[in-house]
Amino acid sequence: MSEAGEGRGAPLAPFLRGLRGRCARCGEGALFVGFLKLAPRCPVCGYDLTTVDSGDGPAVFVILFAGFIVVFAALITELIYDPPVWVDLAVWLPIGAAVCLGLLRPMKGLMIAAQMRNRGERPPP
Ligand SMILES: [Zn+2]
Numbered sequence: 001m002s003e004a005g006e007g008r009g010a011p012l013a014p015f016l017r018g019l020r021g022r023c024a025r026c027g028e029g030a031l032f033v034g035f036l037k038l039a040p041r042c043p044v045c046g047y048d049l050t051t052v053d054s055g056d057g058p059a060v061f062v063i064l065f066a067g068f069i070v071v072f073a074a075l076i077t078e079l080i081y082d083p084p085v086w087v088d089l090a091v092w093l094p095i096g097a098a099v100c101l102g103l104l105r106p107m108k109g110l111m112i113a114a115q116m117r118n119r120g121e122r123p124p125p
Contacts, residue, residue, distance in 0.1 A: 018113020058107040066099040
């Protein structure tokens, strides 16, 4: 119990590291080897990343956040300017895709960091 919080730094540090795509334990190693593919282990501290899996969690949160942002902005635009449908499609589809793609990797890193943080530290192999 006494070792549970030692060496972890600030309480938010693991989550901020995850948002940046860095290992939640050391803060240095890259979590990803591709856009969303996790590295098998942290290249710096050796944390086994095959034991963590974010599943569909990041996609769910991205859908919620991006849906709220884009749909709310499109609705306000529609009410104020009343543009033709093709303008809505030409503007909001690319923005929606960009917001989703922009949020997906940080959200996956955040969820991986939360799993790593809440499972506790594992000794290096
Ligand atoms: Zn690491």
